[in-house]
Amino acid sequence: MSTLAAISKPAYDLARVRADFPILAREIHGRPLVYLDNAASTQKPRAVAAAIVDCYEGWYANVERGVHTLSQLATAHRERARETVRRFLNAPSAEEIVFTRGTTEGINLVAEAWGRGNVGPGDEVLITGLEHHSNLVPWQRLCEERGALLRVAPIDDRGEVPLEDFERLLSPRTRVAAFAHISNALGTVNPVREMAGLAHRAGAIVVVDGAQAVPHMTVDVQALGCDFYAFSGHKVYGPSGIGALWGRRELLDAMPPWQSGGGMVRTVSFEKTTYAEPSHRFEAGTPFIEGAAGLAAALDYLTTLGLPAVASWEGELLALATERLLEIPGLRLVGTARSKAAVLSFTMEGIHPHDLGTILDQEGVAIRAGHHCAQPVMQRFGVPATARASFGLYNTPGEVEALAAALRRARELFG
Amino acid sequence: MNDLRDLYQEVILDHNRRPRNFGTLPRANRLAEGHNPLCGDRVTVYLDLADGRIQDVAFEGSGCAISTASASLMTEALKGLTVEETRGIFHGFHELVTHGEEAGGPDLGKLEVFSGVREFPMRVKCATLPWHALMAALDGKDQPVSTEQER
DSSP: OOOSTTOOOOSSOHHHHHHTOGGGGOEETTEEOEEOBTTTOOOOOHHHHHHHHHIIIIIOOOOSSOOSHHHHHHHHHHHHHHHHHHHHHTOSOGGGEEEESSHHHHHHHIIIIIHHHHOOTTOEEEEETTOOGGGTHHHHHHHHHHTOEEEEEOOOTTSOOOHHHHHHHOOTTEEEEEEESBOTTTOBBOOHHHHHHHHHHTTOEEEEEOTTTTTTSOOOHHHHTOSEEEEESGGGTSOTTOEEEEEOHHHHHHOOOSSOSTTSEEEEOSSOEEEOOTTGGGOOSSOOHHHHHHHHHHHHHHHHHOHHHHHHHHHHHHHHHHHHHHTSTTEEEEOOOSSBOSEEEEEETTBOHHHHHHHHHHTTEEOEEEOTTOHHHHHHTTOSOEEEEEOOTTOOHHHHHHHHHHHHHHHHHHO | OHHHHHHSOHHHHHHHHSOTTBSOOTTOSEEEEEEETTTTEEEEEEEEEETTEEEEEEEEEEOOHHHHHHHHHHHHHHTTOBHHHHHHHHHHHHHHHHTOOOTTOOOOGGGGGGGGGGGOGGGHHHHHHHHHHHHHHHHTOOSOBOOTTOO
């Protein structure tokens, strides 16, 4: 085996960072937890829990329209959280940030509120072969409903979307190009800027599923040149059940409401209702107030550590893990893009991914086994499922070694 | 590792590596498919049923070690049994992998190697998939069966 000498240290104090995540100290089946399911969901730092407790114990009330102090405080906290999201994405204005339940809801919002008014019979929606079901099914439903055609830019053997294929599938009928910034199943980082440029030249709007990218790299929606960008709080060390959608102001302005009820209206009578401006137009009902506070705390935590430092540390872990996994007999990596996030999907000859998942769990190692909500990706690579180890900012080289050791135990057991 | 050896007993690993009665059955007069779309396990069970007895049985498909070995050992256990005996074994097997062996239940023979499955609730559906496909074949159901709602 090669040495560990090649790996450098993170720019932050890893031991202190790990101490910020109390769950990392627990044991699973009598062994230290090795949490490598970060692409599914991330663990939470104390700061996130503290922000939620602070909301409940210090300033909780319903937001908007309240005259009393707590309601004003809660509204201010929520709008501060919106500003935190704006800054995190470098969006031009906080009014372009819509709080959602997560990436899935953000994409559904665009597919319905923008799609229904702008995609008609004979029009086309272009996605790619590496999409999570959440960036596939809403478009498929829209196309079925509107008589439009769903086109899919294929992925190659590395799990990359060749730009010439993407470009070839764009046409004057393409109304939307929707694609992931980073593939959850393969780790591929898409060249969003180039793809957005091509799509805009064809006259399409660009919707980016940012769920996997936001925790791992600096995202600047203006530099990317997209029109909508959706992400989830729970994948970025924040609470589950909250996320955000950024949309270009002129597009949001022209969109009808999505869900309707309280909070999204200006005037209501039995004859006619007028609607609030974005972003409130798209936020019907009492929102997840404490969730927004938790999300802001998570984004602040990441900003303090520094996303470049996180990205560079995860790059080190990816390189080490790739090397260690390829040393294991019969292991095949699925997804070998040249630009890749710290996600390793793999199969092992003679051992089904679900058996691997069970065996690794007994060793305290949490990975995911299955189709990762990307069944077409599995079909593309001719596998029913893969095992997937995905790394986060708190993972260590020792955990890479624990993964490799557990995979060797599996190899021993299955012969 | 001890717990793992309880689940992955040598007999199970052997049947996973070299499944018995694997393939189609030309004389089959019943067949049914089991499919767990969430995990991707797929199994087709073929039966040659005559005079109220399973004359022959085979399976094909792909899945994890637990579902493959379960299908393989199932085919070995069933040859020559009557439909009633088969239903009894099905219930006995189901009890074995969910609660442990039933007092007064049928003699499960080699199928006892699946007793470790009950410690792994997420894997019960793997062990029972081929058995539910078998029951669907016996009952002449033509919809694929799934065990993903089962615990």
